[in-house]
Amino acid sequence: MPMAVSPERPRTGITKFTGGRLVKGNQLVEQDLWVSSVTGKILRSQEIFYEHHVVPDDVVDVKGRILAPGFIDVQLNGAFGFDFSTDAADYQKGLERLNRQLVRTGVTSYLPTLPSQGPEVYCKVLRYLGPSGVSRSPFDGSESLGAHCEGPFISPSKKGIHDLQVLQEAINGFSDLEVCYGIENLSSGIISMITGAPEVAGIKSCIPEITRRGIRFAMGHTEVTYEQATEAIEQGATMVTHLFNAMRPLHHRDPGIFGVLGKAKGKERPYYGVIADGIHLHPTTVKIAWNAHPDSFILVTDAMKTVGLPDGVYDWTNGDRWVKKGALLTREGSDTIAGSSATLIECVSNFWTWSHASIPEVIRAVTATPAEMLGLRGRKGTLDADADADLLVLDTQEDASGKRTLKVEQVWKFGVLVHDASNEEFGL
Ligand SMILES: [Zn+2]
Numbered sequence: 001m002p003m004a005v006s007p008e009r010p011r012t013g014i015t016k017f018t019g020g021r022l023v024k025g026n027q028l029v030e031q032d033l034w035v036s037s038v039t040g041k042i043l044r045s046q047e048i049f050y051e052h053h054v055v056p057d058d059v060v061d062v063k064g065r066i067l068a069p070g071f072i073d074v075q076l077n078g079a080f081g082f083d084f085s086t087d088a089a090d091y092q093k094g095l096e097r098l099n100r101q102l103v104r105t106g107v108t109s110y111l112p113t114l115p116s117q118g119p120e121v122y123c124k125v126l127r128y129l130g131p132s133g134v135s136r137s138p139f140d141g142s143e144s145l146g147a148h149c150e151g152p153f154i155s156p157s158k159k160g161i162h163d164l165q166v167l168q169e170a171i172n173g174f175s176d177l178e179v180c181y182g183i184e185n186l187s188s189g190i191i192s193m194i195t196g197a198p199e200v201a202g203i204k205s206c207i208p209e210i211t212r213r214g215i216r217f218a219m220g221h222t223e224v225t226y227e228q229a230t231e232a233i234e235q236g237a238t239m240v241t242h243l244f245n246a247m248r249p250l251h252h253r254d255p256g257i258f259g260v261l262g263k264a265k266g267k268e269r270p271y272y273g274v275i276a277d278g279i280h281l282h283p284t285t286v287k288i289a290w291n292a293h294p295d296s297f298i299l300v301t302d303a304m305k306t307v308g309l310p311d312g313v314y315d316w317t318n319g320d321r322w323v324k325k326g327a328l329l330t331r332e333g334s335d336t337i338a339g340s341s342a343t344l345i346e347c348v349s350n351f352w353t354w355s356h357a358s359i360p361e362v363i364r365a366v367t368a369t370p371a372e373m374l375g376l377r378g379r380k381g382t383l384d385a386d387a388d389a390d391l392l393v394l395d396t397q398e399d400a401s402g403k404r405t406l407k408v409e410q411v412w413k414f415g416v417l418v419h420d421a422s423n424e425e426f427g428l
Pocket of ligand 1: 150160221242246
């Protein structure tokens with residue numbers, strides 16, 4: 001818990017972190033960090049202390065542990081028993097509960113993700129899923145950065161577990177997207193990202209209009225060739241959804257989407273999400289994906305509502321029953337992988353164990369890089385001055401077998417402590 005410096009002085013709302021190793025670019029820097037719970041932002045330390053002689057309310061000794069920006073998950077379908085695609089009557093309450101639980105895992109902001117749905121579901125749920133940080137209230141927990149609509153304009157042959165019945169084409173152009181997602185949802189900033197297959201009729205020509213509205217277009221669940229992927233990038237696609245999963249594999253004469261990561265110029269190379277849950281991809285595949293273009297590599301969970309719940313059998317909306325065993329989620333009575341139940345910190349620890357990446361490089365894949373992909377550079381995913389003070393205190397462990405683990409010790413949202421692992425009683 002933070003230590004009170006002097007109770008008599010008027011409070012400034014300022015906390016100083018000392019004794020920490022800060023994630024700054026590709027370095028770990030031993031330096032103090034000052035944050036304000038009034039503005040919810042990171043302060044310019046030197047200015048505050050030397051010019052204004054401000055004394056902090058609290059000093060937190062991080063004791064050599066790591067101080068990192070809060071994590072961002074750009075693909076999360078639900079958690080702690082709540083599914084973003086549900087049409088539950090108490091949706092808002094369920095969502096608020098999820099946000100308070102999710103923040104304890106170190107995910108301070110995220111894109112609530114909807115796998116392919118019919119228009120009636122988008123019409124019901126999208127209104128709840130837009131950016132939620134406007135109130136800047138730390139005790140709301142994890143913050144939505146806008147919805148991620150994954151589908152339904154995807155390839156039927158690469159649908160994965162998406163419902164074939166709701167998949168669509170856009171033969172009437174952008175108006176088909178308006179009918180599907182709702183006109184207001186496409187123009188109000190509620191949707192931050194759309195995953196689609198560029199080869200689905202009408203979709204490629206919609207990409208410029210999608211991106212003009214500030215929505216990221218990600219290629220995913222797709223059969224696109226290298227050439228088609230290149231064209232989609234020219235149209236404005238900037239992201240690839242769960243690289244390798246639900247797309248054409250790399251072939252030596254047709255490298256497919258994977259080939260575009262080898263392009264020479266930065267803007268021709270998209271960002272790409274990778275699921276490092278230990279199930280969707282082989283550890284070596286994850287390592288190769290990172291090596292292809294470390295600056296564009298984003299770790300995502302693609303987790304289902306079972307993440308955060310105990311192991312067991314759970315009912316699904318379509319009448320199926322799914323079995324959760326650790327990070328693995330399968331259809332009852334089969335080996336069919338039904339999605340992931342890994343937390344983002346588990347994916348981060350896996351990637352750190354499997355790769356030669358340094359701690360700052362590993363953390364970057366869930367902080368600065370997703371922030372940059374979403375156009376939030378300088379505001380999220382960094383410990384630079386003026387960024388939102390969403391912070392994690394992380395502990396590191398390595399066992400005899402070489403397994404490395406990062407553990408979330410504390411979570412700070414908008415400059416306020418919202419979770420402390422050493423004091424389970426405290427928090428949201
Ligand atoms: Zn998917």
